[in-house]
Amino acid sequence: MKTTKADLAQRVFDTHEGLTRVQATEAVEAFLRIAKDTLTEGSDLLISGFGKFxxxxxxxxxxxxxxxxxxxxLDARRVVTFKPSGILKNKINGF
Known part of the structure; x- marks a missing residue:
């Protein structure tokens, strides 16, 4: 099963009573835009409890x-890698 951007927006909407569906979608879009900009600039992206891009x-x-x-x-290129945090690893493995 995969989770889409629309699924994320729906989860944000469902778990935050003060937000409208449009605001939830905008919040997800804003986060993804900031993440893309950060990585495009060549900076690392660290999200505590989740992992590091x-x-x-x-x-x-x-x-x-x-x-x-x-x-x-093959030409030189830049790639994005992800290292999950210990907390995320443990949750995935049921610890």
Whole structure:
């Protein structure tokens, strides 16, 4: 099962009585916008009790086209990694 952005907005709406559905949606959108901006700038995003999103630089490297077997050079790029907090790990594992 996957959770969508609309599902998150609905959960925020359901758990916060003072918010309208539109406000709940705007809150989720605002959080995601801030998270994207932070990561785009190259900064890490730490959410206590949840985990840390890191931006890593990957160097260019040799690769292979699996269909043709041809060797190609993969460009340098930035990737986002996620490391869950100990609290989240324990909850996932039922501790």
């Amino acid at each position: 890191n931006v890593r630089e990957k160097k260019s490297r040799n690769g292979r086209n699996p269909q043709s077997g041809e060797t190609i050079i």
